[in-house]
Amino acid sequence: MTAPIESDIDIWNDDILVDPYPTYAALRERAGVVHLPKNDLYVLTRYDIIRDALGDPETFSSTSIGFNPMVNEALQGTSLASDPPTHTQLRATLSQNLTPRALRGLKVTIDEKADKLVAELAASGSFEAIDSLARAFPIEIVADLIGFSGHVKDNMLRWGQAAMQVIGPLNQRTQESFPIAGELYGWCSSVTAEDLTPGSIGRGIFDAETRGDIPEGSAGHIIHQYLGAGVDTTIAAIGNIVALFGRHPEQFELVRKNPELVPAAFAEVLRYWAPVHIWGRKATRDVEIDGVTIPAGAQVGILFGAGNRDPRHYENPDTFDVTRNPVDHLSFGYGPHGCAGQGLAKLEAHAVIEALARRVKTLTISDEVREPSNITRSLESLLVEKVVAA
Amino acid sequence: MRIELDRPRCEGHGLCEEAAPALMHLDDDGELVIDVPEVDGAGLDAAKAAVRVCPVAALRLAAA
Numbered sequence: 001m002t003a004p005i006e007s008d009i010d011i012w013n014d015d016i017l018v019d020p021y022p023t024y025a026a027l028r029e030r031a032g033v034v035h036l037p038k039n040d041l042y043v044l045t046r047y048d049i050i051r052d053a054l055g056d057p058e059t060f061s062s063t064s065i066g067f068n069p070m071v072n073e074a075l076q077g078t079s080l081a082s083d084p085p086t087h088t089q090l091r092a093t094l095s096q097n098l099t100p101r102a103l104r105g106l107k108v109t110i111d112e113k114a115d116k117l118v119a120e121l122a123a124s125g126s127f128e129a130i131d132s133l134a135r136a137f138p139i140e141i142v143a144d145l146i147g148f149s150g151h152v153k154d155n156m157l158r159w160g161q162a163a164m165q166v167i168g169p170l171n172q173r174t175q176e177s178f179p180i181a182g183e184l185y186g187w188c189s190s191v192t193a194e195d196l197t198p199g200s201i202g203r204g205i206f207d208a209e210t211r212g213d214i215p216e217g218s219a220g221h222i223i224h225q226y227l228g229a230g231v232d233t234t235i236a237a238i239g240n241i242v243a244l245f246g247r248h249p250e251q252f253e254l255v256r257k258n259p260e261l262v263p264a265a266f267a268e269v270l271r272y273w274a275p276v277h278i279w280g281r282k283a284t285r286d287v288e289i290d291g292v293t294i295p296a297g298a299q300v301g302i303l304f305g306a307g308n309r310d311p312r313h314y315e316n317p318d319t320f321d322v323t324r325n326p327v328d329h330l331s332f333g334y335g336p337h338g339c340a341g342q343g344l345a346k347l348e349a350h351a352v353i354e355a356l357a358r359r360v361k362t363l364t365i366s367d368e369v370r371e372p373s374n375i376t377r378s379l380e381s382l383l384v385e386k387v388v389a390a
Numbered sequence: 391m392r393i394e395l396d397r398p399r400c401e402g403h404g405l406c407e408e409a410a411p412a413l414m415h416l417d418d419d420g421e422l423v424i425d426v427p428e429v430d431g432a433g434l435d436a437a438k439a440a441v442r443v444c445p446v447a448a449l450r451l452a453a454a
Binding site: 055088092095098099100101102104327328332334335336338339340342343 | 416445
């Protein structure tokens with residue numbers, strides 16, 4: 001056993017959050033596990049190590065997925081923050097409405113909505129892509145899915161952003177976001193079946209609670225997780241699609257000419273720019289990785305984006321290549337806690353990419369703006385200066 | 391080797407079917423059916439690919 005490699009960086013430094021890939025490369029080349037004393041954290045940086053840790057909940061517990069004690073306390077009893085065997089039932093309850101088989105009926109509606117929105121934007125000559133597409137589309141889909149409208153829909157963006165932000169360390173961003181995340185929690189604690197559209201999935205969750213199929217009081221928690229986890233991340237991914245197609249017109253052209261590349265293109269967008277920077281685990285025992293010991297009880301941080309660019313796993317990892325089809329990318333996590341909403345995320349993103357490929361001939365982007373954010377890496381604004389409709 | 395499915399964990403994402411269509415498929419209800427549980431040779435390579443792509447680690451290979 002050797003002393004752990006240390007780095008004196010703050011992984012939540014503003015500059016690193018906006019452009020983390022040079023830092024990820026430097027950490028990854030030093031070691032698969034790097035101790036960050038400033039953050040009291042051990043980060044995992046290489047593909048195989050990350051995937052093994054995600055597949056080993058006995059050693060890497062989800063009781064500390066967040067990086068401050070308040071958020072971990074607040075998440076107690078959710079599937080997100082629990083370990084098997086408790087996790088297994090909670091996860092089944094959460095995911096039964098999100099599995100590909102449950103979502104099959106939504107595909108036609110989602111495809112139609114994406115096509116209509118993208119066709120309007122393509123005809124407009126130029127547009128701001130984040131508000132008008134990356135945010136507008138998933139918010140509409142999730143609002144329909146859960147069955148709400150009005151003030152709740154208006155709050156979804158800030159609630160969803162805050163719910164991710166508070167998973168970070170107790171920095172200013174987290175402290176400012178706690179009251180907003182509290183608004184979301186408050187709404188989810190008081191929402192009733194009558195508040196939600198008949199026939200929606202949200203209404204169905206309450207009906208399941210009434211029937212006794214899921215534990216009493218769990219419907220509000222499930223809706224909280226859909227909103228907390230499903231908004232900010234999908235917004236990030238859809239914004240990244242437009243930005244990466246804008247930066248790499250030859251790659252967009254490949255997708256336009258070969259629509260069967262749509263799933264591969266989305267997997268590559270997720271691999272190339274992970275929507276989630278970092279996610280936590282707690283070491284349940286002294287665990288040795290590459291000769292370095294992570295002590296029992298230590299906070300661990302999983303750097304999905306670092307693993308996704310590991311040259312030990314992907315050839316030319318810093319190249320954006322829509323023909324790569326990296327189905328094993330780490331951006332949805334992996335294993336028992338693998339993203340429960342990945343089926344819905346794919347439906348939404350594939351619909352957007354198909355619509356872009358069908359409706360847009362070329363697009364020119366500028367003014368890519370990113371704001372530092374603790375957990376989600378997304379664009380704040382992105383101008384499509386010129387779009388030529390197909 | 392034998393393909394083993396952790397049924398409660400499977401959520402029907404279907405990536406295994408794409409990786410190994412000759413060995414498994416999702417039925418009309420979206421439930422995974424292992425058509426060829428015992429594999430060797432080329433089948434083993436496909437089975438390994440299917441195990442590898444399962445996003446929730448519901449598949450594994452065990453000694454037959």
